[in-house]
Every structure is written in C-alpha cells, then in structure tokens.
Amino acid sequence: MSTGHMHPGAHPIDDDLVRRLIAGQFPQWAGLAVERFPSGGTVNAMYRLGNDMVVRLPMVKGGANDVVLERTWLPRLALHLPTPIPEVLGNGQPAEGYPWPWSVYRWLKGKNPEAGSLSRPVLLAKDLALFVTAMRSITLPGAPQAHRGGPVASLDADTRAAIEELRGLPQEGIDCGAAAAVWEEALRAPGWDGPPVWLHADLMPGNLLVDGGRLTSVIDFGCLGIGDPACDLFPAWNLLPADAREIFREALGADDATWIRGRGRTLSQALIALPYYRRTNPAMARNARHVIRAVLDEG
Numbered sequence: 001m002s003t004g005h006m007h008p009g010a011h012p013i014d015d016d017l018v019r020r021l022i023a024g025q026f027p028q029w030a031g032l033a034v035e036r037f038p039s040g041g042t043v044n045a046m047y048r049l050g051n052d053m054v055v056r057l058p059m060v061k062g063g064a065n066d067v068v069l070e071r072t073w074l075p076r077l078a079l080h081l082p083t084p085i086p087e088v089l090g091n092g093q094p095a096e097g098y099p100w101p102w103s104v105y106r107w108l109k110g111k112n113p114e115a116g117s118l119s120r121p122v123l124l125a126k127d128l129a130l131f132v133t134a135m136r137s138i139t140l141p142g143a144p145q146a147h148r149g150g151p152v153a154s155l156d157a158d159t160r161a162a163i164e165e166l167r168g169l170p171q172e173g174i175d176c177g178a179a180a181a182v183w184e185e186a187l188r189a190p191g192w193d194g195p196p197v198w199l200h201a202d203l204m205p206g207n208l209l210v211d212g213g214r215l216t217s218v219i220d221f222g223c224l225g226i227g228d229p230a231c232d233l234f235p236a237w238n239l240l241p242a243d244a245r246e247i248f249r250e251a252l253g254a255d256d257a258t259w260i261r262g263r264g265r266t267l268s269q270a271l272i273a274l275p276y277y278r279r280t281n282p283a284m285a286r287n288a289r290h291v292i293r294a295v296l297d298e299g
Contacts, residue, residue: 010059011099013045018055020096026104029053029090039206042281043222049104053089057102064100066222069144071103073224077198080138083131084108084217108217110209113239115290120213121244125235127215128203129251132232136197146201148269149227152186152261155268159183162271169275172289178296179271186264190257196226203234205287230254233262234269237294238287267295 015034023030032050039046043063047055058064071088078085090104118124148155163183166174200207201223209217233254236245249259270291277284 013057013059013098015047017096017098018047018049018057021092021098021102022049022055022104024095025092026090029104042277042284044220048107052107054105054107055092055102056105057092057098058100061100063222067101067103069224070221073140074221076140077135077138077221077224080140081131081134081218083127083134083215085221086217086219108209108219110211110216113205113208113210115205115239115287115294116241118213118239118241118244121241122247123214124210125240125244125248126251128208128235128240129248131215131218132200132203132252135200135232136229138198140198143196143198144225145196146199146225146227146231147223148201148231148265149196149199149225151191151228152189152230152264155265156183156187158272159268162268162275165275166271169278172274172278174274174292175296179267179292182267182295183264183271186261186267189260189264192228192230192258192261194229197229198224199227199229199231200224201227201231203232203238205235205239206283208235208239228258228261230258230261230265233259234266237263237266237298238270238291242298263295263298266291270295 015036018034029049035048037046037048037054043058043060043066044056045059049055058067070086071091074086074088086108087106088103089106092102092104094100113124163176163180166172167176200218200221202220207218207220208215209219236248240248254262270288273284274288
C-alpha cells in the first residue's frame, strides 16, 4: 500500500468524499459500504463499493485522461480478449470539490501475483502470452498511441538520469555500470519496423489478478494504445522466473531484437521508478529492485 503523497499536486481523497460522490451521482448505490482498498497503484485510489463494485478515482490530473481512455476502449477490447478486463458501470463526473472524472467498475476477484511466490509460473506465463497475443491481433481503428509505445530512444534521457540518480544511492546496491550497458544494448537493437500493434503497455504485477496460480483478469488499461510489441514483454522480468520467462518468449515468438528492446524497456521503467518511489510506494520500489536484479542476472 502507498504511504504518503507519491506525486506533487495529488488531490486528497477519503471515504467521505467517495460517499458524497456516489450519493450525488449514483443514488441507487448510496447505501452501500465504502472502504478504501489497499493498492500499490501510483495514479488511482480505489474504494470497494458494496461487494460487487469498485470506485476508481485519479489522484493526480494526469490520470484523468486515462479514465476517458478506458471508458472509450474497454468495452470494445473486451470482445476480443480471452481474459476478463474491467467493466465500467458508472461514469462519474467532477463534483464535491473533486476536479476530475472517475469511474465505478464491476469488482474482479483475484489477487496480485508476487514475483518469487508464483504457484504455477509456467502456466501463468502461457496465460500471459495468450493475453498479449490476443491484444496484438486486435484491429480496431482509431487507436491512440500507447503511453510507452514509441521508440526506445524516447526513454533515453529519463533512463540515463535515473542511472545517475541511483549512483548517488549506494545503499540500493545497483550495479549502475551493468544497467547502463543493458540500456545501451537496447538502444542499439533494431527498432520495430512492422505495423504498430495493440498494447496494454503496463503489464505490472499490480495490474494482473490471479487465482490458483492462473491469470484471471488484467486491469488498469490507462496506458493502452498501439506501438512496439516489445512494450508488453514486461512480465518476463517483472514477474516470471527464468524457466517461465523462456516459455513466455517462445509462446510469443519474440525475436532477438524485440526481446532486447523489451528487456531494456522493462529495465528503464524500474530504474526510473526506484528512486522516485523508494520512500512513498514500497510495492513499486520492491518490484523495481526485482526487475533490476532479474535483468542484470540474465545478462
């Protein structure tokens, strides 16, 4: 669960605000219990609403666009995917001093998987590959550009800055030279020269739900869009152990260049996240450390 304010400009959100918003806009649900749901998420606050729903509210202005994006695309994507995804039940509007759109979703059961504690990693790898393959096969027109879907080089400045910041944090024990070498390899890899494909673009453990070790749902599509297929290789290093990682790669048919770009993108996200979240979001920082270890151990 997050501690403190992760971002400048975060809007205060509490149970009473959520109750007022629900009562004012969805009176049919006004009598239902409201309870904050602990989450390692970085953009949205989540509140259980009764037994079968969840309210999701952006904590920062940048998350407001994600709400609109999900309202537009989730119903269309759901028809093409083998795995359940969030279903929007209510479109909330700014009110009660809260400045952004927000949504009510159907509650999806399951728990977030934890790297190092997977009960059926090979089967989970196959489930994830099936989902990614299905996303890539979608041909819906008018797709937006995915949040991280552009060239690897577009991440270069932020990644190098993060490596330098981590050099100043020796207590983290990061081999910054080795991390820089992996990043340089990703920059040298041939870019994607095919048509852009549909991406979730944020396949972090916190955006996956599992039950009995198998994938049951994929959530948080705020980064969705089209771009480089390497963007959806994140689970290879942020979740799966080495043997399952190879199963995931084989199932997706990832060539060397795509794999190298995917590894670099995953490492970049972790390098940037660790110094930013190390004091405010233990779950994000913990997963960032795991990614960095996984990538450098593989290299």
